[in-house]
Amino acid sequence: MDFFLLGELAINGALVGLMYALVAAGITLIYKTSGLANLAQGAIAMMGAYLTWAVASGLGAPMAAAIVLALVMMFVVGLLIERLALRRMAGQPVIMAIMLTLGLEIMLRGLLPGVFGSAVKRLDVGIPQAPVFAGEFLINRATLYGGIISAVVIIISMLIFNSRFGVFMRAVSDDQTASWSVGIRVERAIAVAWGLAAVTATVAGILWGSNQGVDWSLSLLLIKALAIAILGGLDSIPGVLVAGLIVGVAESLATGIFDPIVGGGTRDVVASVIILLTLLIKPHGLFGREHIERV
Amino acid sequence: MTLLALNNVEVVYDRVFLAVKGVSIDVPEGGLVALLGANGAGKSTTLKAVSGLLKPERGMVSRGDIQFGGQSIGAIEPAERVRRGIVHVLEGRRVFEHLTPTENLLAATSMHRDRAKVARLIERTFDWFPSLAARKASKAGYLSGGEQQMLAIGRALMTEPKLILLDEPSLGLSPRLVEEIFGIIKRINHEAGVAVLLVEQNAIAALSIAKTAYLLENGRIVMSGPADVVADNPDVKNAYLGGDHAVDYLAVKHYRMRKRWLS
Numbered sequence: 001m002d003f004f005l006l007g008e009l010a011i012n013g014a015l016v017g018l019m020y021a022l023v024a025a026g027i028t029l030i031y032k033t034s035g036l037a038n039l040a041q042g043a044i045a046m047m048g049a050y051l052t053w054a055v056a057s058g059l060g061a062p063m064a065a066a067i068v069l070a071l072v073m074m075f076v077v078g079l080l081i082e083r084l085a086l087r088r089m090a091g092q093p094v095i096m097a098i099m100l101t102l103g104l105e106i107m108l109r110g111l112l113p114g115v116f117g118s119a120v121k122r123l124d125v126g127i128p129q130a131p132v133f134a135g136e137f138l139i140n141r142a143t144l145y146g147g148i149i150s151a152v153v154i155i156i157s158m159l160i161f162n163s164r165f166g167v168f169m170r171a172v173s174d175d176q177t178a179s180w181s182v183g184i185r186v187e188r189a190i191a192v193a194w195g196l197a198a199v200t201a202t203v204a205g206i207l208w209g210s211n212q213g214v215d216w217s218l219s220l221l222l223i224k225a226l227a228i229a230i231l232g233g234l235d236s237i238p239g240v241l242v243a244g245l246i247v248g249v250a251e252s253l254a255t256g257i258f259d260p261i262v263g264g265g266t267r268d269v270v271a272s273v274i275i276l277l278t279l280l281i282k283p284h285g286l287f288g289r290e291h292i293e294r295v
Numbered sequence: 296m297t298l299l300a301l302n303n304v305e306v307v308y309d310r311v312f313l314a315v316k317g318v319s320i321d322v323p324e325g326g327l328v329a330l331l332g333a334n335g336a337g338k339s340t341t342l343k344a345v346s347g348l349l350k351p352e353r354g355m356v357s358r359g360d361i362q363f364g365g366q367s368i369g370a371i372e373p374a375e376r377v378r379r380g381i382v383h384v385l386e387g388r389r390v391f392e393h394l395t396p397t398e399n400l401l402a403a404t405s406m407h408r409d410r411a412k413v414a415r416l417i418e419r420t421f422d423w424f425p426s427l428a429a430r431k432a433s434k435a436g437y438l439s440g441g442e443q444q445m446l447a448i449g450r451a452l453m454t455e456p457k458l459i460l461l462d463e464p465s466l467g468l469s470p471r472l473v474e475e476i477f478g479i480i481k482r483i484n485h486e487a488g489v490a491v492l493l494v495e496q497n498a499i500a501a502l503s504i505a506k507t508a509y510l511l512e513n514g515r516i517v518m519s520g521p522a523d524v525v526a527d528n529p530d531v532k533n534a535y536l537g538g539d540h541a542v543d544y545l546a547v548k549h550y551r552m553r554k555r556w557l558s
Contacts, residue, residue, distance in 0.1 A: 090350070090351065164401065167394065167398050167401045167402050168402055168405055170391070170393065170394060170398070170402075171391045171394060171398075171399075171402035174391040174392055174393055174394065175389055175391060175392075176351065177348055177351055177385065177389070178385055178389040178390070178391065179391075179402070180346075180347070180348055180351075180373040180374060181346060181348060181373070181377070181382065181383040181384070181385055181389075181451075182377065182382065182402060182403035182405075182450055182451065182453070182454060183373075183374050183377030183378060183382070183403065183405055183406050183454050184374060184402065184403075184405050185372075185374045185405065186374070289393055
């Protein structure tokens with residue numbers, strides 16, 4: 001196997017990994033404020049892509065306007081999920097809220113293709129098809145743009161967490177009752193986290209939708225995103241960034257190296273193997289928050 | 296002038312378990328009131344009824360009225376109560392462990408828009424608690440128990456309260472630290488003019504700084520009055536202050552006797 005092919009696989013894999021990481025960033029955002037793993041993140045990404053397509057082709061709006069409109073609508077959808085569904089789970093065991101998000105995933109996966117039709121929709125955001133040459137390496141232009149946009153969005157969400165509002169969100173994730181006791185509007189902080197998570201998911205949904213078309217299979221991004229979130233430690237956004245690169249490169253190399261040997265299909269095994277290995281070897285992930293214990 | 300008035304407040308958990316059975320307490324403006332009682336008497340529950348933190352524990356005020364500054368606050372959200380001037384320092388300190396002390400203080404400023412004021416408040420808090428200033432960059436979870444208690448009190452003061460509810464500030468602290476914390480509470484009350492409702496198991500320490508005291512047993516107020524009068528009551532002395540005479544070990548079965556007033 002020659003070096004250039006491996007390098008090319010690694011670069012393209014890293015970019016794809018960043019696009020996965022964007023979905024994982026939403027999971028981390030919600031985990032960091034409300035301490036619950038959102039299993040509906042894949043379906044929310046799919047919903048964002050469907051909405052963008054519906055606005056663009058249904059209303060005939062220009063793509064840029066459709067994207068902005070979809071982002072705003074999905075932010076509201078995130079707020080509504082918190083307001084209508086999760087707020088009722090206050091004081092209940094966290095597993096109930098997690099089951100609720102899983103139910104939401106399954107419902108959206110059935111509902112949206114039902115409403116919009118199950119045929120694959122074409123979502124053209126205007127990224128040219130021609131590949132980019134970086135020296136000798138051939139880079140897919142869609143993944144290059146996608147990776148860069150993803151990295152920017154992830155870095156923005158990192159900055160949000162370090163702002164004043166981010167301090168409130170982190171306080172909420174540490175101790176909800178104590179947050180109430182000092183006047184933090186806990187419900188609002190969690191709602192905003194859901195809104196932001198829905199926005200990042202929508203960006204990811206649009207990027208992936210423009211790559212592979214919009215249909216229910218976009219919600220399968222959940223598996224990759226979970227692998228990245230778990231490897232990164234669930235509550236660390238830099239962790240998401242690093243884990244995204246690892247998962248993307250591992251997937252791409254596995255495809256390039258093992259697919260010719262076993263006859264294909266290794267791509268989808270990688271994420272599962274990574275989830276399994278992380279949980280066995282380092283359950284808190286690479287950058288997971290340590291459990292503070294004073295002696 | 297009454298700042299906080301509880302009128303016949305009754306609290307149930309899970310809609311069945313009656314934890315507080317008709318409690319009436321008055322806290323005057325700038326007052327320092329102690330609420331004493333044994334484990335499970337309903338002291339913490341009473342404080343949570345005032346600050347509105349019963350909901351996460353599936354509790355609710357089922358009867359009675361809580362008035363703050365002349366207005367009923369029963370239907371108001373906890374965050375809004377903080378904006379009106381009630382702040383609750385929870386039992387067991389409950390600092391934000393993964394945040395630094397500075398971030399802990401910052402987390403309690405969601406009601407202040409003016410950033411210069413926030414910076415001023417943080418500076419004031421570090422002036423009050425110099426030992427916190429020395430460790431402002433480490434995670435709060437690694438502070439000592441006394442430092443965490445100071446941080447919890449300092450964090451509460453960031454909200455500029457009119458009334459501070461303190462739940463067991465002496466819990467798990469050495470006698471010297473207890474003295475220091477109670478000195479701080481006295482200072483907050485005297486210098487900043489903040490009214491204090493203090494829940495304590497350490498009755499001696501609490502009665503030494505409080506002006507008035509209430510005694511809670513089994514969810515009911517069984518005694519109330521000026522702190523020195525309550526402290527002089529022979530039953531209180533026996534049950535909470537360790538007795539004013541040597542224990543007669545021949546009559547040791549009376550040693551654990553508790554007065555049951557109303558039930």
